[in-house]
Amino acid sequence: MRTAERAAGGGIFRFQQRFAPYLFVSPFLILFTVFGLYPIVKSIALSLYATNGPKDHVFVGLSNYRFLFTDPDFGVAVRNTAVYTFWTVFLQLPLALGLAILLSQNWLKGRSWFRLAFFSPQLVGQVFVGVLFMVLYVPQYGLVNRGIHAAITSFPLDTKWLGDARMVMPALVLTSLWMYVGFNMIYFLAALQAVDRELYEAAMVDGANGWHQFRAVTVPGIKPVAVYVLVMATIGSLQLFELPYTMLQQSAGPDKSGLTIVMYLYQNGFVSGDLGYASAVGWTLALGILTISLIQMRVTGAWKGAKE
Amino acid sequence: MSRVLPAPLSRPARDWSRQPPVVAGRAATVLALVAFAALALIPLVWLVAAAFKSPADLFSYTFFSPRPSVENFTDLATRVPEFGRFAVNSLFISSTVVCVQLFFSSLAGFALAKYDFKGKALVMVIMLATMMIPGQVTLAPLYELLCRLRLVDTYPGLIVPGAVSVFGIFLFRQSMLQLPNDLLDAARIDGCSEFRTYLDVVMPVSKPMIGAFCLISFMGSWNSFLWPQIILHSANRFTLPIGLNQMVGLYQQSYGMLMAGTLLSILPVILLFLLLQKEFVAGLTAGAVKG
Numbered sequence: 001m002r003t004a005e006r007a008a009g010g011g012i013f014r015f016q017q018r019f020a021p022y023l024f025v026s027p028f029l030i031l032f033t034v035f036g037l038y039p040i041v042k043s044i045a046l047s048l049y050a051t052n053g054p055k056d057h058v059f060v061g062l063s064n065y066r067f068l069f070t071d072p073d074f075g076v077a078v079r080n081t082a083v084y085t086f087w088t089v090f091l092q093l094p095l096a097l098g099l100a101i102l103l104s105q106n107w108l109k110g111r112s113w114f115r116l117a118f119f120s121p122q123l124v125g126q127v128f129v130g131v132l133f134m135v136l137y138v139p140q141y142g143l144v145n146r147g148i149h150a151a152i153t154s155f156p157l158d159t160k161w162l163g164d165a166r167m168v169m170p171a172l173v174l175t176s177l178w179m180y181v182g183f184n185m186i187y188f189l190a191a192l193q194a195v196d197r198e199l200y201e202a203a204m205v206d207g208a209n210g211w212h213q214f215r216a217v218t219v220p221g222i223k224p225v226a227v228y229v230l231v232m233a234t235i236g237s238l239q240l241f242e243l244p245y246t247m248l249q250q251s252a253g254p255d256k257s258g259l260t261i262v263m264y265l266y267q268n269g270f271v272s273g274d275l276g277y278a279s280a281v282g283w284t285l286a287l288g289i290l291t292i293s294l295i296q297m298r299v300t301g302a303w304k305g306a307k308e
Numbered sequence: 309m310s311r312v313l314p315a316p317l318s319r320p321a322r323d324w325s326r327q328p329p330v331v332a333g334r335a336a337t338v339l340a341l342v343a344f345a346a347l348a349l350i351p352l353v354w355l356v357a358a359a360f361k362s363p364a365d366l367f368s369y370t371f372f373s374p375r376p377s378v379e380n381f382t383d384l385a386t387r388v389p390e391f392g393r394f395a396v397n398s399l400f401i402s403s404t405v406v407c408v409q410l411f412f413s414s415l416a417g418f419a420l421a422k423y424d425f426k427g428k429a430l431v432m433v434i435m436l437a438t439m440m441i442p443g444q445v446t447l448a449p450l451y452e453l454l455c456r457l458r459l460v461d462t463y464p465g466l467i468v469p470g471a472v473s474v475f476g477i478f479l480f481r482q483s484m485l486q487l488p489n490d491l492l493d494a495a496r497i498d499g500c501s502e503f504r505t506y507l508d509v510v511m512p513v514s515k516p517m518i519g520a521f522c523l524i525s526f527m528g529s530w531n532s533f534l535w536p537q538i539i540l541h542s543a544n545r546f547t548l549p550i551g552l553n554q555m556v557g558l559y560q561q562s563y564g565m566l567m568a569g570t571l572l573s574i575l576p577v578i579l580l581f582l583l584l585q586k587e588f589v590a591g592l593t594a595g596a597v598k599g
Binding site (some may be wrong): 114 | 312336337338340341344345347348349350351354355358360366367368370379412413416418419423425428431433434438439441442444445446447448449450451452454455456468469470471473477496501502505527530531532533534537538541542553554556557560563566567571573577578581585589
C-alpha cells in the first residue's frame, strides 16, 4: 500500500523521502565534524607539542606524557580524584539503592513528594553547590558543624572542613552525596518498578524470604540499570572540577588537598597556557576513564548480559 | 444443618494490632524516608533563610530570622551591579542553546528513527563513540580552533560548539521509534513535505519528550562552568556560574550577599523543573531502563 501511494505521489515525493534524512542529520554531522571529530584528532597531535597560548608550538614528542607521570602535582591530582571517586561511588550507590527500595514499597503514599525532595539537589549546578557549601562548612557557625555537634557533642565546633588538608576530601565526598544520591535513586526506582511483580509472587510461592527475593529477583532485574549508574557515577566523579574549584575559592585547597585531574588540566592549559600539555592530560584522563569503565563492565558481567 | 462459612476475602482485612512487625517496619521506612528527605532539603531551606537574613543575623539564627531582611539583595545590587547582566546573559545563552539543540537534535533523532538510509549505522556508531570520549580531551584544540575562527569571548563561541546534543538525538530517536508509520504516511498523502511532516505531525506528538529535553538542556547550559570559563574573558559577557565564582573570590566574607546571589541563580532552574517535572523523570530514565 505504501509503495503504491508513493508511486502515485510522483517523483518529487520519492526524491524528498530519499534525501530528507541526509538533510536532517547534516547539521549534526557538520557540527560534529568541525567541533567534535577535528578537535579529537587534533588533540592527539597537540599533545605532542609544548605550546604557549594558541599560536606558539614546539614539537616535543612524548615528553608531555613523560613529564606528566613524573610531576608530583599530577600524582596528587590522580590520588585525590581516585579517593574521591572511590568514596563517592561506594557510599552513593548503596544509599541510592536503599532509598529506592524504601520508596518502591507498594503501600507508600506521597511517593512523588519524596522523589521531588530527594531529587531537588540535582537541580543546583556544581558551582552554586560549591558556594552554598562553602558557607555551610564555615567553622564555629556553619550549619554542618552545628548539626553534627548537636548530634555528637564531642565533634569540635571549630572543625575547619575547607582549611584543613585532612578534611577537604570528606567535605567533598559529603557534598557529592548530597548532590547525587537522589539523582541515582531515580534510576534505581524506575528499575525497581519495572521488575515483573509476578516474579516476586513466584518467589514467594517457592518460599523465598525477603533476602532471597532480593538476591534472586531484584538483583538480576535491576542489574542493567545498576551497571549503568555505576559506570556513569564513576565517569562523573573522575571529572570532578567545579565543586572544589568554587568551594576552595579558585584554589587547590590546603596542601593541594582539593586538586583534581581536571583542575590540573585547567590550570596547566588555560591559566599557564600550555594547550599541548592540557591535551596530554586530557588523553591520559580519557584512557583512564575508558579502562576503568571497561573493567567495571567486565567485572559486573554487563557484556554477557548484553549478548543474551 | 450445615452453615456455610463465608469464603475468606482474598486479602484479609487489615488488623494492625496483630501485625506489630509490619507496623514497625512501615513506621521505620517512613521515618527513614522523612529523615533523608529532610537532609536533602535542609541546605536549600537554609539557603532561602540565609538570603533573607540581615548579615548581622546570619549566624544568630540557625534558619529563619524573625526579622526578614532584603539587605543581601540590595547589597548585591549595589556592590555587584553586573549581577543583573550575568543573569540576562545566562538567560539569553541558555534559551538559545535550548532552542538550537532542540531543533537539531529532534530533527536528527527523527531521521534516525523513521528513515532507512545509507550510512545510518555509521552515524549511530559515531554518536556512541562521541559519548565515550570525555569533553576534557577536546578543550585545548577546541579553544585553539575558536581562536582561529575569532570566536573567543563571543556568545557564538559558547553556543555553536554545543549546538547539537548527542544525548538529545538518542532521546528523540528513542521516543520517535514508537510513532506509527501510518501517521507519517497520512501526512504525506495530504501533501506534506518531509519537513512539514516533522514540524506539524511528529513534533506535536513528541511533546512530553520535548519537555524533558528542554529541561535537561536548559539545566546543562545554565549550570555549565568549564567551557564558559575558558571562552569568556570580558566581565560583561559572563554567565551566572562564572560571575558567582568570581564573587566568591572577591567577597569571601559577605556570606549573606553570596547566598542571595546563589538563590537568584538557581531559581530559574527550579521553576522550570516544577513546571516540567513529570516529563523530566520519564525522559531521564527512558534510555536507561529500556536500553
